Amino acid sequence: MTDSSDSEERMIVHATAVAIDGAGLLIRGKSGSGKSDLALRLIDRGAMLISDDQVEISRENEKLWLSPPASLAGKLEVRSLGILERDHVSGIALELIIDLNDNPDRFPMDSQSMILLGIKFPACTLAAMETSAAIKAELAMQRIMQGAIES
Structure with a gap:
């Protein structure tokens, strides 16, 4: 939706988001694909929960900000244990999108990009x-953030 009074756009997506060293990572995939599980492993490695299951994305100028919808703030689904309360953060700038797929390409990162809210x-x-999925997500984020610093 677009609010012409402040030129801000918002949307809610079916996804999970965490912050790694203050940078937003949006994890997308079909239901049951492992979004919450990957987020849990990243949180165990030091990431902070932004939101699980649904993520509110808002655009301000040339940045997208990730936050939880109010009803989901601090809630993380842990399969076999239920919905658990976790510390969470809000208003984190999106830096990387991860799409989940059981059979990803071997060398795709150099060419992949996604357009959200323009x-x-x-x-x-x-x-x-994959056992290494959390480490790969962190490495991908490091690569993106190092590129941002070098630019």
Whole structure:
């Protein structure tokens, strides 16, 4: 939706988001693909929950900001345990999008990108249930953030 009074756009997407060193990572995939599980492993490695299951994305100028819808703030679904309360953060700038797929390409990161609310973002595809998925997500984020610093 667009509010012409302040030129801000918002949308809610079916996804999970975490912050790694203050940078927003949006994890997308079909239901049951491992979004919450990957987020849980990233949180165990030091990431902070932004939102699970649904993420509110708002555009201000040339940045997208990730936040939880009020009803989901601090809630994380942990399969077999239910919905758990977790510390969370809000209003984190999106830096990377990860799409989940059981059989990702071998060398895709150099060419993948995604456009959300008119802004192009780097993207990559991971298999969420691979043992190394959380490490790969962190490495992808490091690569993106180092590129941002070098630019």
